[in-house]
Amino acid sequence: MHAVLALGANVGHRAATLRAAVDALTATDGITVDAVSTFVESAPVGAVPDQPDFLNAVALVTTTLGPHELLAAAHAVEAALGLDRSTKVPDGPRPIDVDVVAYGDVELDEDGLVLPHPRAHERAFVLGPWLELDPHARLPQGPVADLLARVAP
Template sequence: MRPGTPAVLALGANLGDRAATLRAAVGALEATDGITVEAVSTVLETAPVGTVPDQPDFLNAVVLARTDLTPHALLAAAHAVEAALGLDRSTKVPDGPRPVDVDVIAVGDVVLDADGLVLPHPRAHERDFVLGPWLELDPDAVLPGPRGGRVADLLRRLHAGDERDGRP
């Protein structure tokens, strides 16, 4: 068995050189002590979803990693990557344009809602741009928690119209 807990992170960007930013985010995650990047999905271009109209399309990808960090320390590392790549969380507009997002989707089978962290990510089950790339990397993937299940089944339901597709 490989050391560390499996973790799923979702990357997104719709400002600046989106592809370069996603590559830099992966590189920054790889350079973080306690995180080992195991796989990176194909990059998808997706239309923005939510309450802010008239913004550029997003590039999205999913990263499978292993981590020795606690879930909160992994979130802090994700926020550090975002800050290093130009995201100011104090002025971030929900559903708005951003240079980068690094969302912690799942950490092993942890289910929690404490101190600013909800795991699994509360909208992962309704996001095609998370589920599709995750399934590409791991056909047996399972999203833990009450809204979870086999990622393939969640994606199938989403495509059948049983869920909505949202963006942070």
């Protein structure tokens, strides 16, 4: 199955952390990293003011893992790189974030996993890097190119 992962970091050595996350994903059984976008900087989104900008990327992967297994692998990468999910502040600063944005054409909302990611269509820092890797990418809301045109400044 093809999947789209979004990576972001705004604490510590952001670029090194993103590269380490890609390496960790590559080393995970059942995941093949097919492509990684250019790293892009973005302002924080959400209710937590006064935090550093994020460095973001998108990775296209092929996986034999199911969607929940892929999410567990993403969480394992986060933990290995210093994210403590038990103390993570929603929309707050973090050393790494690895989100499952899409898992093929699967749509689901169960057990802590919503696919596609419920806010991906609103986030230029996901849409832009994804479009760079796949100009034909789509979400249920429409082509990624069209969605990016709506949200990009």
